[in-house]
Amino acid sequence: MDIHAISQTCTRPEFVGTAVLDTIGLVIAAADPALLEKMKLPAPFHSLGLFGSRTGAAGQLTALDDAVKATSTQVLSIEFPRDTKGWGGHGNYVVLGGSSVEDVREAIRMALELTNKYAGELYISQAGHLEFAYSASAGPVLEKAFGAVYGQAFGFMAGSPAPIGLVMADTALKAAPVRLTRYMTPDEGTSHSNEVIAAFSGEAQGTKEAVLQGRQIGLELLISMGSYPKIPGTPYL
Amino acid sequence: MDIHAISQTCTRPEFVGTAVLDTIGLVIAAADPALLEKMKLPAPFHSLGLFGSRTGAAGQLTALDDAVKATSTQVLSIEFPRDTKGWGGHGNYVVLGGSSVEDVREAIRMALELTNKYAGELYISQAGHLEFAYSASAGPVLEKAFGAVYGQAFGFMAGSPAPIGLVMADTALKAAPVRLTRYMTPDEGTSHSNEVIAAFSGEAQGTKEAVLQGRQIGLELLISMGSYPKIPGTPYL
Amino acid sequence: MDIHAISQTCTRPEFVGTAVLDTIGLVIAAADPALLEKMKLPAPFHSLGLFGSRTGAAGQLTALDDAVKATSTQVLSIEFPRDTKGWGGHGNYVVLGGSSVEDVREAIRMALELTNKYAGELYISQAGHLEFAYSASAGPVLEKAFGAVYGQAFGFMAGSPAPIGLVMADTALKAAPVRLTRYMTPDEGTSHSNEVIAAFSGEAQGTKEAVLQGRQIGLELLISMGSYPKIPGTPYL
Numbered sequence: 001m002d003i004h005a006i007s008q009t010c011t012r013p014e015f016v017g018t019a020v021l022d023t024i025g026l027v028i029a030a031a032d033p034a035l036l037e038k039m040k041l042p043a044p045f046h047s048l049g050l051f052g053s054r055t056g057a058a059g060q061l062t063a064l065d066d067a068v069k070a071t072s073t074q075v076l077s078i079e080f081p082r083d084t085k086g087w088g089g090h091g092n093y094v095v096l097g098g099s100s101v102e103d104v105r106e107a108i109r110m111a112l113e114l115t116n117k118y119a120g121e122l123y124i125s126q127a128g129h130l131e132f133a134y135s136a137s138a139g140p141v142l143e144k145a146f147g148a149v150y151g152q153a154f155g156f157m158a159g160s161p162a163p164i165g166l167v168m169a170d171t172a173l174k175a176a177p178v179r180l181t182r183y184m185t186p187d188e189g190t191s192h193s194n195e196v197i198a199a200f201s202g203e204a205q206g207t208k209e210a211v212l213q214g215r216q217i218g219l220e221l222l223i224s225m226g227s228y229p230k231i232p233g234t235p236y237l
Numbered sequence: 238m239d240i241h242a243i244s245q246t247c248t249r250p251e252f253v254g255t256a257v258l259d260t261i262g263l264v265i266a267a268a269d270p271a272l273l274e275k276m277k278l279p280a281p282f283h284s285l286g287l288f289g290s291r292t293g294a295a296g297q298l299t300a301l302d303d304a305v306k307a308t309s310t311q312v313l314s315i316e317f318p319r320d321t322k323g324w325g326g327h328g329n330y331v332v333l334g335g336s337s338v339e340d341v342r343e344a345i346r347m348a349l350e351l352t353n354k355y356a357g358e359l360y361i362s363q364a365g366h367l368e369f370a371y372s373a374s375a376g377p378v379l380e381k382a383f384g385a386v387y388g389q390a391f392g393f394m395a396g397s398p399a400p401i402g403l404v405m406a407d408t409a410l411k412a413a414p415v416r417l418t419r420y421m422t423p424d425e426g427t428s429h430s431n432e433v434i435a436a437f438s439g440e441a442q443g444t445k446e447a448v449l450q451g452r453q454i455g456l457e458l459l460i461s462m463g464s465y466p467k468i469p470g471t472p473y474l
Numbered sequence: 475m476d477i478h479a480i481s482q483t484c485t486r487p488e489f490v491g492t493a494v495l496d497t498i499g500l501v502i503a504a505a506d507p508a509l510l511e512k513m514k515l516p517a518p519f520h521s522l523g524l525f526g527s528r529t530g531a532a533g534q535l536t537a538l539d540d541a542v543k544a545t546s547t548q549v550l551s552i553e554f555p556r557d558t559k560g561w562g563g564h565g566n567y568v569v570l571g572g573s574s575v576e577d578v579r580e581a582i583r584m585a586l587e588l589t590n591k592y593a594g595e596l597y598i599s600q601a602g603h604l605e606f607a608y609s610a611s612a613g614p615v616l617e618k619a620f621g622a623v624y625g626q627a628f629g630f631m632a633g634s635p636a637p638i639g640l641v642m643a644d645t646a647l648k649a650a651p652v653r654l655t656r657y658m659t660p661d662e663g664t665s666h667s668n669e670v671i672a673a674f675s676g677e678a679q680g681t682k683e684a685v686l687q688g689r690q691i692g693l694e695l696l697i698s699m700g701s702y703p704k705i706p707g708t709p710y711l
Contacts, residue, residue, distance in 0.1 A: 001472065003360070003456055010461035012454060014404050017460050022364045026400045026458065032410040035435075038420035044643060050400035054365065054431060068310060080503045081399065081423035081431035082666075086323030086560030087527060091431045091461055093399035093423050124479070128528065160556065162567035163500045163524035166509075167460075167488050173506040183512035186555035186567050191429035192319075193663035194555035195567045198509075219477055219484060221500065224484035225492050228477060233477065238708065240597070240693055240702060247698035249691060251641050255688065255699050259601045263637045272640075272672075274620035275657035287637035289561060291668060292603065318636065318660035320667035323560030328668045330636035330660050429556075454493040 016108045019115040019235050021122070022054035022085070025108035029101035039179060041076045045097025047102030049073060051111055052093040058133035058146075058156040058199075059233070060092050060111070061120030065141035066118075067111035073098040078145045079192050085167035086158035087129055094141075119234035121215070127225035128160040128194070130168075130218045132237055134211050136204055146157030146199035147181035153207035155213045159195040162186060163197025163219045167174045176206030211237060242309075253345045256352040257289035258359070259322070259469055262345035266338040282334025286310060286341030288348055289330040292321045294391040294472070295370035296356030296438075297329050297348070302378035303355075304348035310335040315382045317428050325397035326432030326452050331378075357470035358452070364462035365397040365431075367405075367455045371448050371474055373441055383436035385417035390444035394451045395434040398422060401458045402433025409435060409451035413443030424453045448474060490582045493589040494707055495596070496528035498558070503575035515550045521573025523547060523578030525585055526567040529558045532607035532620075532630040532673075533707070534566050534585070535594030539615035541585035542609035547572040551711045554665050561603050562634035562668030568615075594707035595689070601699035602634040602668070604642075604692045608685050608711055610678055621655040627681035631688045632671040636660060638695045639670025646672060646688035650680030655708035685711060 016025040031039075048073055048097070053060055067148060068075055083091035097102045098104040109126060121132035133156040138148035148154040157172060159165030162185060180186045182199040184190045188195065200210060222229060253262040265285045268276075270279060273283060290297055294317055305312055313332045320328035335341040358369035370393040375385035385391040394409060396402030399422060404445070410417060419436035421427045427434065459466060490499040501520045505513075511521060527534055531554055542549055552570045554699040572578040591690035593605035607630040612622035631646060633639030636659060646656060656673035658664045664671065676683060689711070696703060 003468075005458070006457055006460045008460055008463060010457050012457055015458060015461055015688055020463060022398060024364075024398055024400055024458065024462055026402060026404050028407050031408050033365070034410055034417050035407050035420070035457040038417060048403075050403055052398040052400040052431070077342055079399070080429075081427075082429040082556055083325050083327065083431040085325075088555065088557050088559075088565070091325065091398065093431065093433075093553070095403075127498075161496060161526040161528055161565065162500055162553070163498055163526040165242055165522055166569075167500050167502060170502050170506050173508055178567075180508050180512060186665065188552040190422065190555075192554075192556040194526070194557040194567065195663050196567075217488070220480055220484050220486055221489060221498065223477070223480045223482055225496060225498055226482060231477070239696070240705075243697045244702060245693055245697055247694050249694055251691070253696060253697055257697060259635060261601075261635055261637055261695065261699055263641050265641060265644050269644050271647055272644050272657070275654060285640075287640055289635040289637040289668070291635055299615040316636070316660040317666075318562065319556055320562050328562070328635065330668065330670075332640075371687040394675050412697075428660065430685075 002131050016105055019054045019112040023115055026050040027101055027105045031220045043087045043097055045118045047097035047101045048106050049108040051108055054091045056119050056122055057090045057092040058131055060115050061141050061145050062135050063114030063120040064094055064111045065139045066114055068141050069139040070109040072103045074108040075141045076146055082191040082193055090193055102229035120236045122233055123229035123231055125222055125229035126227040128222055130222055131158040132211055132215050134208055149201035151205040152201040155207045155211040156199045158195045159173045160193055160195045160197045164218055166236045168214040168218040169198035175213040177211045178202035178207050181219055183205055184219045203218045253342055254349045256349040258293045258356055260352055262349045264338055264342045265327045275303055279335055284335045284338045284341050286345040288345055289446040291328045293356050293359055294329040296380050297352050298378050299355040299370045299372050301331055301348045302349030302376045303351055304344045305378050306376040308344040309340045310344040312381055319428040319430055320396035326440055327430055328449055333468045346361035360468055362459055362468035363464040365459055366461055368395040369448055369452050371445055382403055389438040390441040391438055392444045392448040393436045395432045396455050397431045397432045397460035401421045405451040405455040406435035408454045409447035412450040413447045415444050415447045417438035479536055490579055490589035493586040495530045495593055497589055500524040501575055501579045501584045504591045505678055517519050521572050521575045521578050523582040525582055528565045530568040530596055531564045531595050532605055534589050535592055535619050536592040537588030537617050538568055538585045538589055539613045541581045541613050542559045543613040545581040548583040549615045550654045556665040556667055564667055581644035589628045591710055594710045595707055596707055597703035599703035600701040602696055604696055605632040606685055606689050608682055623675035626675040627678040629685040630673045631683045631694050632669045634652055634669045636668055636670045638692055642692040644686040645691045646684035649687040652676035652681050654685045
């Protein structure tokens with residue numbers, strides 16, 4: 001088989017598109033019943049939207065959050081594989097459901113487009129990485145993934161090696177009156193990633209300020225390890 | 238200590254050989270009793286055959302399956318470390334037992350040789366990877382590892398990032414009347430790898446067709462992510 | 475934001491220093507109460523010392539062991555993220571507690587300095603890696619991390635791919651009358667790393683001999699896989 005005979009422009013009906021950070025979006029119009037049974041989905045959809053990345057999670061989930069809110073779809077499962085292509089963090093794998101393949105396709109298309117924006121706050125150096133996300137109003141995806149308070153502003157930060165993440169979390173909590181909704185470490189909540197992760201909810205201005213102060217100290221500590229991070233996306237905060 | 242004084246041609250009695258994908262095969266003629274106790278093996282062997290790789294699992298297990306069937310040995314444990322040298326999948330670590338070191342040595346020797354064939358269906362691009370395996374008649378190793386129906390044909394496929402694996406599984410199940418015996422995702426059954434994995438049993442022609450159709454759509458989707466995969470072995474399907 | 479405006483010389487009070495293997499040491503003088511609650515620490519300290527590396531665990535824990543013994547601090551948590559920057563092993567993430575920030579700062583400072591010595595026994599080839607550690611007298615950190623017998627000599631060895639680690643463990647146990655205190659595999663005790671890990675306690679001369687014989691066969695087997703390891707630190711055994 002000559003794999004180079006396969007075009008990079010995919011014409012399969014399952015294909016929706018790709019985005020930064022090795023992200024791909026796919027749909028299945030009517031999933032096979034034997035597969036649906038094994039997937040144990042929490043709702044009886046057979047049109048599925050599939051979304052996954054090798055690197056990053058919070059930015060993509062913020063994008064999916066907006067996409068689900070804007071379409072007739074529902075988030076069915078969120079998983080965080082241990083990945084980042086050799087680095088210390090996660091990727092993501094999300095399944096959406098909808099009554100029609102048009103709905104899930106539109107949700108996935110929108111999530112891919114927004115990923116190119118919301119996955120912008122990723123900083124990867126020779127020593128470790130930092131990830132940030134912010135949403136002015138959390139929806140069902142951020143609620144399911146990180147316990148975000150629905151409708152409130154949402155902040156996220158992950159730091160690797162893990163000690164940096166803990167100092168970032170401490171700094172953010174002292175910066176503004178936000179509520180810590182998720183706290184994750186290598187042994188608790190993560191897939192054994194080398195990160196401390198904190199997610200919090202609160203009023204918009206305070207939540208953004210908490211993320212920004214966490215980002216500032218996180219960058220200073222990461223850079224103290226001897227190399228400047230690369231920024232694969234475009235920071236938006 | 239000068240490590241370069243150590244030859245690459247190992248003369249230890251424990252050494253059996255190596256194979257593709259950073260695979261090594263070893264034996265212990267009579268394992269230390271304190272170690273045997275901690276290993277909690279399901280059968281009282283003290284001659285152990287050890288097999289492990291940094292990358293890939295299904296091809297190597299298909300090789301081990303043939304090797305165990307052909308020798309007086311038994312599979313004692315199968316583990317899937319999260320590995321692939323920075324990529325999104327697994328390696329493998331398998332312990333065989335036998336009444337004599339000659340038996341386990343022969344099984345490991347045969348498994349290494351067959352690995353160079355059966356681990357041929359691995360495709361690794363800049364974005365992700367795909368792995369396939371096929372056996373005309375599953376034996377005890379594939380039964381233990383993936384719930385394969387003993388004596389039936391066996392098919393395996395893993396796709397990373399995970400959404401590709403799910404579409405491959407759906408495509409395979411629709412391609413032929415095969416039975417899905419194992420379904421794995423980052424949070425279920427894998428070691429948090431960034432894969433969806435499907436294994437199935439059935440009649441030979443249908444099972445092979447299912448693997449081939451899964452491979453075709455998997456390659457198309459992986460290549461849509463912007464790079465062509467490298468093929469470290471020699472495809473055999 | 476111009477990240478290059480941030481200096482590599484960190485002036486934050488949280489920063490203590492860095493060491494080999496992407497190790498960083500930090501302190502928090504008075505951690506935020508909401509964070510402390512989520513951390514579920516086993517003792518009511520609010521001055522925290524944080525220590526973590528991308529690569530390696532036993533060497534750093536041996537360093538922390540000496541540091542905790544020499545200061546008025548206590549080890550609160552030890553976690554082993556799945557890391558090694560794409561290779562088959564772990565990093566580490568440790569939290570110490572103390573009554574004053576001066577105490578934890580001194581413990582972290584000392585641990586960083588000793589890490590540059592005790593993390594010297596790491597061997598990383600194209601195929602896998604080996605890690606060794608030895609302490610003449612185990613303290614609270616090695617006891618908590620690996621079940622080491624307090625006050626006895628302590629030996630540690632990890633081999634990847636996993637089969638090498640098992641042969642190393644078998645060889646060490648046959649080399650001297652040591653007691654196996656911890657046995658870890660990809661599915662048991664590790665964070666799904668591609669290693670077999672053994673830790674043991676005993677009399678000083680025998681324990682060191684066990685480590686040295688494990689190291690010798692481990693190096694021979696790793697080198698048999700076709701490449702010589704790099705040694706990022708300075709071996710001390």
